[in-house]
Amino acid sequence: xxxxxxxxxxxxxxxxxxxxxxxxELALDDVTFSVxxxxxxxxxxPNGGGKSTLFNALAGVQELAHGSIYINGxxxxxxxxxxxxxxxxxxxxxxxxxxxxxxxxxxxxxxxxLFGRSTPADERSIEESLRRVEMWDLKNVLVDKMSGGQRQRxxxxxxxxxxxxxxxxxxxxxxxxxxxxxxxxxVLKVLRDEGKCILMATHDLNTLADRFDEVICLNRHVxxxxxxxxxxxxxxxxELYGPHGSMFADHWQGHHGHEGHNPDHEPGENPTxx
Amino acid sequence: xxxxFAVFISPFEYSFMIRALVISVCVGVMCxxxxxxVVNRGLGFMGDAMAHSVLPGMVLAFMLGVSPFLGAIPTGIxxxxxxxxxxxxxxxxxxxxxxxxxAALFSxxxxxxxxxxxxSVRVEDILLGQILGVSNTDVIITFSLAGLVLIIIxxxxxxxxxxxxxxxxATVIGLPTRWLDYLLLVSLSVVIVVSLQAVGIVLVVAMLxxxxxxxxxxxxxxxxxxxxxxVIGVFSAxxxxxxxxxxxxxxxxxxxxxxxxxxxxxxIYNQIRADQ
Numbered sequence: 001x002x003x004x005x006x007x008x009x010x011x012x013x014x015x016x017x018x019x020x021x022x023x024x025e026l027a028l029d030d031v032t033f034s035v036x037x038x039x040x041x042x043x044x045x046p047n048g049g050g051k052s053t054l055f056n057a058l059a060g061v062q063e064l065a066h067g068s069i070y071i072n073g074x075x076x077x078x079x080x081x082x083x084x085x086x087x088x089x090x091x092x093x094x095x096x097x098x099x100x101x102x103x104x105x106x107x108x109x110x111x112x113x114l115f116g117r118s119t120p121a122d123e124r125s126i127e128e129s130l131r132r133v134e135m136w137d138l139k140n141v142l143v144d145k146m147s148g149g150q151r152q153r154x155x156x157x158x159x160x161x162x163x164x165x166x167x168x169x170x171x172x173x174x175x176x177x178x179x180x181x182x183x184x185x186x187v188l189k190v191l192r193d194e195g196k197c198i199l200m201a202t203h204d205l206n207t208l209a210d211r212f213d214e215v216i217c218l219n220r221h222v223x224x225x226x227x228x229x230x231x232x233x234x235x236x237x238x239e240l241y242g243p244h245g246s247m248f249a250d251h252w253q254g255h256h257g258h259e260g261h262n263p264d265h266e267p268g269e270n271p272t273x274x
Numbered sequence: 275x276x277x278x279f280a281v282f283i284s285p286f287e288y289s290f291m292i293r294a295l296v297i298s299v300c301v302g303v304m305c306x307x308x309x310x311x312v313v314n315r316g317l318g319f320m321g322d323a324m325a326h327s328v329l330p331g332m333v334l335a336f337m338l339g340v341s342p343f344l345g346a347i348p349t350g351i352x353x354x355x356x357x358x359x360x361x362x363x364x365x366x367x368x369x370x371x372x373x374x375x376x377a378a379l380f381s382x383x384x385x386x387x388x389x390x391x392x393x394s395v396r397v398e399d400i401l402l403g404q405i406l407g408v409s410n411t412d413v414i415i416t417f418s419l420a421g422l423v424l425i426i427i428x429x430x431x432x433x434x435x436x437x438x439x440x441x442x443x444a445t446v447i448g449l450p451t452r453w454l455d456y457l458l459l460v461s462l463s464v465v466i467v468v469s470l471q472a473v474g475i476v477l478v479v480a481m482l483x484x485x486x487x488x489x490x491x492x493x494x495x496x497x498x499x500x501x502x503x504x505v506i507g508v509f510s511a512x513x514x515x516x517x518x519x520x521x522x523x524x525x526x527x528x529x530x531x532x533x534x535x536x537x538x539x540x541x542i543y544n545q546i547r548a549d550q
Contacts (some may be wrong), residue, residue, distance in 0.1 A: 085447075142358065
């Protein structure tokens, strides 16, 4: 029996044998996974492991060589508008002097929105989106003057104003201090509880269990998918990070095994408590 | 008082000055309008390259005795598309490909000037601008093209801002970012061409960049930077026109120097504001 007020969880993203090629190189190799609505999923893997490529494919800006991706049962190109993208900070032209409000209003941009006009409904949506990420008071501040965490909130608000049900955050914690990361996670958890499907690429293995319902371990193919507590077996870590993967086996919540020996955790044990 | 009044009004007893004023206002509006994109997207070198690259087309038009627009506009658009294509399609950096293309085309133009006998225009006027010699046809073409570009830039304002600020985000939301980039480059090339008679090939980049840079120091948000830049651009162009008339100097350098003086004042204003 479904509790009243709780969004019904349903499969919202499905990738089946998805391959992306750059020339003769396979950036994604038979990637298969699915993600439900109302979940927060961390995508982890090494640099060059295909996280950004996967996000681009989900967003419909990267063609697949083989296989399929479905967003709400449609191809990504036909699901444009349903996916909101929070880019890596180095992919944004910060020289552009836009305020938080200006950036969020871009979420209302379509091919047909001419002469930069916003309707009253757009204005309400922009205000509501900024309030939801607690940035309304800073609406007139230029984004290049904001901290990393504030910028990420503004981009989240843009995705909300767009009306996206799926939020893709590529390295959203890069350059964001720990306190701001926690604030951002709290906002994301509220959105997840409202039924949004959130995927975030991250390198921080220590905080996965606290922050995410699921993880997808990606190194050109999906090495594992599951809860953060069960996904990281020694073989998965080695597949992700090579021989150096074993150093992550001793990672515990807020506790680095390689900083000192952990008597409670012998090498070779399943490093489930991440 | 009457003398001061005469300084401002008497030039317009001549019809060539009225034509020059119309073109100055068009240049003063259009260059900064595109200039804010040029400055904020780091396209200054590209703008300078486009201006130099239209020389062969202009010289050909003069050789054939037709309006310079007929040669410069197709060349400008072709160069804009070529720059857009080269920058995205080859394993050569964008700056490098632009540098090679513009140097080659400018050289072709100079060779054409050197080989042609009895060219109806002075090379100095092509390079530095001579707004006092424009014809009625030039005014009509300039006004029409500037109006067309103005409508395009105003209509697609939000799309162009999105593409310039966050190209990937704009693609994700479904905007045709590649076409918008081409459209911006083609609009830029048209504005450069219509400005050439006023400021010349060598200095058109100054009218693109300097008012926009000054506007960015005075205002903060993009739309306000745009508005401030246009005001500065129109003021520079019209003051430059008066100076060109009264001092009998080329219009390009006079407009550029007025814009530069305003930029210096904007730097001082910005510094004072920062210190407070």
